[in-house]
Amino acid sequence: MDHGARLRLASSFGAAAAGYAEHRPDYSPAAVRWALAPAPGPRVLDLGAGTGKLTGTLAALGADVIAVEPDPAMLAELRRALPAVRAVAGSAEAIPLPDACVDAVLAGNALHWFDMAVAGPEIARVLAPGGTLADLWNVVDDRIGWVAGLQRVGGSAAIGPRDTFSGWRSATAGLHRPGSGLTARSGSAEQAEFPHGQRRTAGSLVATLATRAGVLVMPEQERAATLSRIHAFLVGRPETADGEFVLPLLTGVLRVRLRCP
Template identity: 70%
Template sequence: MDEGGRLGAGFGVVARAYAEHRPGYTGDAVGWVLEGAPGRRVLDLGAGTGKLTAALVELGVDVVAVEPDAAMLGELRRGLPGVRAFVGGAEEIPLPDGSVDVVVAGNAMHWFDMAVAGPEIARVLAPGGVLAGLWNVVDDSVDWVDGLAQVSGSAAIGPRDTPASWRVEAAGLQFPGFGEPEQAEFPHGQRRTAGSLVATLATRAGMLAMPDHERDATLNRIRAYLASRPETADGEFTLPMLTAVLRVTRRRVGGC
């Protein structure tokens, strides 16, 4: 198993915390993904506990969720009992050819082996269908958020977790069989307390992979920083974020 697989496998042990603390996705970002799609049949791939699935349900689309981790999928089924949900991964999707118009991945596409997943995603997409990755990133143009990123380290706020680092990562992704990638960013925010923000960061993949003593030291350092800042020391505050989106369209037969 590669590094991404080892880290990704750890999410199931914090499935309930992930469902409680991870942010959802803005309706504007999801609406932009759906623009120009040939229909409204949507696959949420690597759906986790259903954060993005819930946003799709709110927009009234026909959504099916696929997630490899049984514990994460259990949380999705508990929170969204009306959604069709299956165990599976991006490299082997349990759906028929051409059965969806849109494939989305919320904070998940970087786990996919795109050499295998790309053709598999193209298989389940209708001609002209849309593939989109959505990532929630913290807005480090805000001073205290930039300080949080510095204190937290790359295990908690790392690659793809700030706008600039996400743009670098997104620019390097390849999508054979799809058109030119489009990028967009949408303002977002999450109401947090110091305690719930620490709990959120504790669900990051890099934090889950840490030895216990290192993770505890990192979380204590984050707690001390939040207690030192007037923006976050007392009560609730809004964590400034962006939902960053990368969108590509499956080429039609003949490249048309």
């Protein structure tokens, strides 16, 4: 993806910040614990924190967390939801924190938006020696028939390869390869998945998918047609037609530890 396209997609969320805060899922606590282990201390930076979905899980687990988010509307939702958490404006490419001040940097559904040639050295700068960088994604479990059908109906704008169990490993494995700015100081990246889920209705799942970047940047008529097609699919399936159901998710984690100098 070229820089302009990535910037357009990455900057699309602010217009839907309230919907993002209401409808996006949190993260599996087991996945977050694995992401942090064996971090040498509790100081954690949630980078590209959005409306605080990962921040809230970190705070609930007892981490001393600081959230950094570039979009003013997303940051406002985070501060509203988590007023006790320190949340500041900033980006992965210009982190407003001193050197070696955190034990771990986590990013929830955000690392693919970073310019890692610039962000990699910034992340390495704020991490204490031996610290951990972990990237988390909530992905749908497309091994389940109706979920695979939903992906086909919604298309890649609503559920891309990185957003599915079958695709996320290959789609994210190269994020810490040479050129990321971390390679010289980092160990081998590790990947793991943890079961998760979100209670939804047909209407609220459509609202969730409406907050995807690929959907947000669609022309209005195309977006309406896409969401209408998804809703028709959901109300036509026995698993999702009536009342609440659990959307089967996994939280995938890509973790790398920075070696001590």
